[in-house]
Amino acid sequence: MKVLLFVAFAAVANAQQFKCPVKDGLYEDPIQCDKFYECYDGIVTEKLCPDGLVFNPTIRKINKCDQPFSVDCGNRLELQPAQPTGPCPRRNGFFAHPDPKVCNVYYNCIEGISTKQSCPPGLHFEEFSGTCVWPATAGREGCDASETMVLKDGFKCPKEGQSDANGQLVVHPKYPHPNDCQRFYVCLNGLEPRDLGCQIGEVYNDETQRCDAPENVPGCEDWYKDDSAPKPVAGKKSS
Known part of the structure; x- marks a missing residue:
């Protein structure tokens, strides 16, 4: 009880030290970034943003508590004590x-x-x-590329990437499978590989980077001719 009384007394004392401008409104604390003052008819009330948010005097919203990455706190470096829960170091x-x-x-x-x-x-x-x-x-160090960056067959996206006819870097480049005419790889954002396959009857054409008829792809003309049963397709269908 004594601690609560002391905290309440300190809040009142700090509020009394703050002098309201002539205009009513919300004003930042000069030291603590998540503390602000509400002024109404010359009466000041000290308030705190929810834990994890800070006061943003530049926005016109009624609620001026904002994400820290949206606010320049300047020299207002102090914050209220954190209230961590689970993976959240602060509540918000x-x-x-x-x-x-x-x-x-x-x-x-x-x-x-x-x-x-x-x-x-x-x-x-x-x-x-x-x-x-x-x-x-x-600029984070020690990041694990994880198994998603290397497929089970050992394929991983080339570091040099891929350029189009105009010399522009392709965002999601495609690469042919070395042994399977029906399969190909897609590198999402040039980094994360996906193993995909054309629909039955088609093969991947590396020149057009699309699935195509076997007779249009040198080396894959006879891909389906000697099969008594269709070859399995890896991944989802693509056209």
């Missing part, structure tokens, strides 16, 4: 996976309830911006 916000080797998974925390989310293939989560970015931009 976007946070990286607690394992530093897992760079493509993050958590969206709302009032202590976490939702696990994954970045698109090849991207890493960056807490500074709260978004998924290219690994070079994120």
Whole structure:
């Protein structure tokens, strides 16, 4: 009880030190980024944003508590004590996976309830911006490429990537299978491989990067001729 009384007394004392401007409104604390003051008819009330959010004086919304990556706190570096729950170091916000080797998974925390989310293939989560970015931009060390970057047959996406006829880097390049005319690989964002296959009766044409009739692909003309049964297709159909 004494501690609660002391905290309440300190809050009142701090509020009394803050002098309201002539205009009613919400004003930031000069020291603590998640603390602000509500001024109405010259009466000041000290308030705190929900844990994990900070006060943003630049937005016109009634609720001015915002994500830290959207606010320039300047010298207002202090924050209220954290209230961690599960993978959420604070009750609200976007946070990286607690394992530093897992760079493509993050958590969206709302009032202590976490939702696990994954970045698109090849991207890493960056807490500074709260978004998924290219690994070079994120600058995170010790990330595990994971088994998803290498297929069971040993294929992995070439580092040099692939360019189109205009010299532009292809976002999702395709590559032929070395032994199977019906199969091909797609590298999502140039990094994460997928093993796909053409529908029965077609083979992959590396020149057009599409599934095509066998007679249009040199070396694959007789792919289906000697089969008494259709060859199995790896992955999902593509056209």
